[in-house]
Amino acid sequence: MSAHRSEIVRAGLWTNNPGLVQLLGLCPLLAISGTVVNSLGLGIATIATLVLSNSLVSLLREHVRPEIRIPVYVLIIASVVTVIELVMNAWFHGLFLVLGIFIPLIVTNCAIIGRAEAFASRNTVPDAALDGLAMGVGFTAVLVAIGALREVVGQGSLFDNAHLLVGEWGRHLRIEIFPQEHGFLLAMLPPGAFLAMGLLIALKNVIDARLEGKPVAASVEPEPASEPGERAPSRS
């Protein structure tokens, strides 16, 4: 893998992680991260959306005039999300019912239009797809980490309801760490999501600070000024 490609992956997973660094897409991130399975379900849907929308935006970048690029991106993303919603409704109905309104709301995840504008519209299709995949996986990793933290602390289990994602055999995946009655309610409530998120960001900063103390092999390029994470005042 070329240095350029590995930089794309690094950015998505760590240095410019949409959840922890860009702080984009907080609405689904905080609202749906109650359990690992919900997180994973929404994460996979987001990965699919990012890869498809980035690829399409990159594919069409020569044909889209600058004046109408944002409406076109919105159209592409909305179409992709609707298609994913229909497919989930047809083949993962249980999970679809749990995630409910948050699947169509992927449209409003700023990380997706952010990547379309900041990356996919200026790069080749393979690079854009890779960026979508890396950003999506980075976002999903944060979602699942928060989901695991909240599920363990809040209801003392892991992989509850896994059958919604993988079929009937998933019922056996549930791990009970302690009985549900002793769960810490705060973790399940929305403030728990903010707390978990804050802890994760703090953890990332600590790790980054440690790494900075040592000589780092590959120098991390500074983010381009046009990165939406830095200028977008409103975040969803």
Place this chain on the structure above:
Amino acid sequence: MARVVVRDILITTLLLGLFAATGTGLVAWVHLATSDRITENRLAMTRMRVTQVLEGLEYDNDPVVDATTVSHPQLGGTGLPVWFARRNDTVVGMVLSAIAPNGYAGPIHLLIGVDTQGQVLGVRVTQHRETPGLGDDIEADRSDWIHGFRSRALGDPPIEAWRVRKDGGVFDQFTGATVTPRAVVQAVRNALVYVQEHGDALQATPPPDADQAVVIEPLPPAEAEHVAPGGPPPVPGTPEGIIEVEP
């Protein structure tokens, strides 16, 4: 100069239109390809839930396709589905949908199965936004509380005792959450009063000539976007203001 501008605007407009048409076409195609499966899923989900609240009843029809809709303040809404369980074309039980308007965090949607004597066969919550860990013990997956309605009827306990213990009734509340069970008990009681008053007329509904599937709307009515072909129109919201139906 002006001509160039007009040309530019035209091309841009056409381009945008083309994108819109392509996107819509793609969505329409996927919708067509998945709609049968989605309808099937919704039917299966509804059948599972309706069957759950008819526990212990023997019937020989498929209630999911033998349904009508009713509107009444005692049920908390309009256009609410009622499914019939029949044996030899005679109604032996009904599943009513009811909405408790006064949950802790918005309306609570219920399915209530009753036999022809007005005895409860089963109750399940289909939608709610109660506090996780406190109010969500009304879910059958989380606690046995909801099974406490089984075999109850309007005379058992007497109607004054169709309340949570805190209000002098016989039904338990939860530690830290009284509002939620209170709302559910009230809604079940109101539904039973409705059955007492209107049940006979409802039971006279003849079996449908053709299948009339009525499925449970998966999203709150205001957010419901898709209605299955042949399904009911979107259920309008609960009536404005909470209607407290006293027995």
